[in-house]
Amino acid sequence: MTAVTTGTTAQPTAIENPYYTHEFHGDYDLISLGEFALEEGGVIPDLQLAVATFGTLNAAKDNAILVTTWYSGTHQIFRDVYIGPDHALNPERYFIVVVNQIGNGLSTSPHNASGANAGIAMSNFPHVRIGDDVRAQEQLLREHYGIDRLALVVGGSMGAQQTYEWMVRFPQKVRRAAPIAGTAQNTPHDFLYTQALVEAITSDPGFAGGNYRSNTEVEAGLKRHAGIWAVMGFSTEFWKQEVWRALEFESREAFMAGFLEPYFTAMDPNDLLCMAWKWQRGDVARHTGGDLAEALGRNESVARVIPINEDMFFPVRDHEAELELTPHATIRVVDDLLGHLALFGVAPTYMPQIDQYLQELLDSPA
Amino acid sequence: MTAVTTGTTAQPTAIENPYYTHEFHGDYDLISLGEFALEEGGVIPDLQLAVATFGTLNAAKDNAILVTTWYSGTHQIFRDVYIGPDHALNPERYFIVVVNQIGNGLSTSPHNASGANAGIAMSNFPHVRIGDDVRAQEQLLREHYGIDRLALVVGGSMGAQQTYEWMVRFPQKVRRAAPIAGTAQNTPHDFLYTQALVEAITSDPGFAGGNYRSNTEVEAGLKRHAGIWAVMGFSTEFWKQEVWRALEFESREAFMAGFLEPYFTAMDPNDLLCMAWKWQRGDVARHTGGDLAEALGRNESVARVIPINEDMFFPVRDHEAELELTPHATIRVVDDLLGHLALFGVAPTYMPQIDQYLQELLDSPA
Known part of the structure; x- marks a missing residue:
């Protein structure tokens, strides 16, 4: 990487970080969407999404599941904990696409912005919103895989924010949705x-x-x-x-x-x-001039809202408040002492609950 | 204040801070206990406690209430919010002694350690424990006011830690006790x-x-x-x-x-x-080799344990767990959306609850 100088001020350049490599994260593809305009006005000259897929897309292209990632998370935790023949996210039945969120270190991110993206490295990286991730995911699924409708969108925490964004922005493309431990409108406390x-x-x-x-x-x-x-x-x-x-x-x-x-x-x-900047500003009511009820009212998917009972910052009641505004949605509460980080799936009782709730959802007509 | 040098290393000296003055805190007395040996091995050459009193000690000296202070708190909040003729802490009936905790900025503290205490200014201040505060309070009450037994000890948060310390260390001196929003043994999460x-x-x-x-x-x-x-x-x-x-x-x-x-x-x-160092290590089980049940079992006072339902770090269930180990204790839960800082008494519904619970306690035989 070469430092570019403008006048006398050195421009920041991308840096190496061994964590964000195939060595630590196994197989994934970098898929370019080319120039990508962001909601806040910035531009990513060549947006590359790191994508890991499991299973096979059927001929009807109606067995696709999109998995979105959380703050600090990558596809790795889903591959290792959530996805498998013994889980509801079963690659023998579904084509499961895990898209690493913009800025998570594997997709285009401040630390890895080089080549065409050299101008947005490090402190020059533009602000990204949840809506940018979801638009990029929709474009990826449509252009790269020919997927127009998803059997399920599921994600935890910031992944739930993206799931809600799908429900509101692309209601006709989402048959089922499972936001886990996250809300459609970020709360002041979370901020x-x-x-x-x-x-x-x-x-x-x-x-x-x-x-x-x-x-x-x-x-x-x-x-x-x-x-x-x-x-x-x-x-x-x-x-x-x-x-x-x-x-x-x-x-x-x-x-x-x-x-x-x-x-x-x-x-x-x-x-x-x-990612933190995105998390703080996640809000589907941006589509409706601030009217959360109107935004959530756009949902057409069959939805399962899945909070964790001991969550300290996405508490159950915040999910319940949004549930009341969301048509076709029901709630299932995960019992786990770990709190929000139950998402890591460490407790042996965690995944059986998640699998049950997702399987119920996948088995329901939509 | 004069900088003292030892060899080539400048010793830290006390500094001015306008917040810790009578201008901001009204009337209080500085009462010297002289040299005070601390549980951790340090010594305060001249421990001065900042004390505010309300009401009159009766001839039998059996109408004294000790109020202990919380992290960052002083007697001011009690004077302005908790104490008065319309409150359970009624100076027309009781002699109410609010003792500012060691290190709170009014009693001997790192920033004000000068004169005889010059050697323990700033970074040289020794570690202080909840037990040191309670021993100092007991000495103050006995030597300065001739009080051998308290009608009530009450305090919130770190003040509750001190209240529990009284219950366990001096059980015969405490007729009634009201720890509010605080525990006898600090929790790992609190740490x-x-x-x-x-x-x-x-x-x-x-x-x-x-x-x-x-x-x-x-x-x-x-x-x-x-x-x-x-x-x-x-x-x-x-x-x-x-x-x-x-x-x-x-x-x-x-x-x-x-x-x-x-x-x-x-x-x-x-x-x-x-204060934070003290808070982190509050633990009445230090008296019993780590046996919390044995420690709390020493309580002889009639006690009201008063958690706040929305408290994020002294949650109700932590109070309930200790309640089961405490003889003569009952629980009353304050309903307040503010959470722990309900203690500031901002909500108009807060003090009526506190007053009711303390009045019940003061009216009960002990």
Whole structure:
């Protein structure tokens, strides 16, 4: 990568990060959508989506499932935990397409913006919205796979935000939808929580306004970011009952140092911030001048809203409030002490619940 | 104040902070206990407790109520919100003694350690425990007022930690006890939450290892500290329902900038850290080799445990778990959307509940 200079100011350039590689993430394809205009006015000169698929698209092209990714997540967790012949997301029956969200480090992201995207590397990366991800996904599915209608859209957390965006933006293209542990309109509390995460990173002097040379220079900030996740990502009971012992750690400190901190310190700060900005502003009511009821009223899919009972920042009641505004939707609550990060599927009782709720949904006419 | 040098290393000295003055806190007395040895091994050469009293001690000296203070709190909130002829804490009937906790900025604290205490200023301040506060309070009440038994000990949050410490350490001296929104043994989640608060401050380059020259040099860290309080101190519903409008703010941002941020940026970082260290380690089971049931079993007071239903970090169930181990104790849950910071008494429905529960307790034989 070559530094481009404009006048006397060095432009930031993409940096290497070994976490965002096939070594860590296995097989996935980079599929180019070319120039992509963003809702906030920016442009990605060559948007590349990292896509992992499982199973085979049938001739009728009606067995496709779209899986969307969460903050810090990639297709890897779905491949390893959610998808398989023993799961509702069964590649022997469905063609499952996991699309890594823009900015997640595998798709086009601040840290990897090079070549045609060199001008938007690092601190120059434009703001991206949930709606941009969903438009890109729709274009990908239509142009690349010829898929016009999805048997199911499913995702957790920010993946739920994308699922709701599909329900409202492309109602005729979604037969079934399963937003897990996430809302259609981000809450003020969630905004503040995400802001605390953002500031843990940006306050690190090593962040250098986004133009650090390696994520390791922001390690202290990323560790504080992990520390705030520890407070909100798990439930109070997770810590009290020392559920981390089931993960074979001997102390809370060892769990932090061996699990949550390395999980985040491997990642790119600008990529996390790109996703955080999106998360904070997820809101389907942007389509209806702020009228959430009108927006959710556009849903035509059969929907299962799936909150987690111990979630500290996407609490059940926030899902219930939106459920009342969403036609064709029912709710199933996952019982899991881990709280929001139950999404990792660590508890042996988690996936059986998810599989049951998704299977019910897939078996229902739509 | 004069800088003392030892060899070539400048010793930190006390600093001025206009917040911790009579101008902001009204009348209180500084009462010296002289040299005070701390449980962790340190010594305060001249421990001065800032004490505000209301009402008159009767001849039998059996109408005394001790009020303990919370993290960041002083006697001011009790004077202005909790104490008065229309409240259960009625100075026309009781002699009410509010003792500011060690390190809160009014009693001997890192930022004000001068004179005999000059050697423990700022980063040199020793670790203090909840037990130190309670021993100091007991000594103060006995030596200064001749009080051997309390009609009631009451406090919220860290004040509840002190209340439990009284119940276990001095069971014969406590006739009634009312821990509000706090536990006898701090939880792991609370430890992590407090740690996030601590790191928001210590990560600020202006903190300079605790030897800043003014709290204003740590403003950025104190604002992030306020931002984390915003996430955990209030409930998700507080933000969703925009309860801050009742405080006459026009936006969430205005509420942060006009209320929560200035509340904390006025304070001293080392003082907050002194209290945070205590908070993280509050544990009455230190008296019984770690056996919480045995410790709480020592309680002889009639106790009302008073959690707040929307509290995010001292949740109701943590109170219920300890209630089962505490003889003579019953529970009353406060209904308040503000969550933990309901303690500020902002909601018009808060004090009526507190008054009812405390009045029931004060009216009960003990």
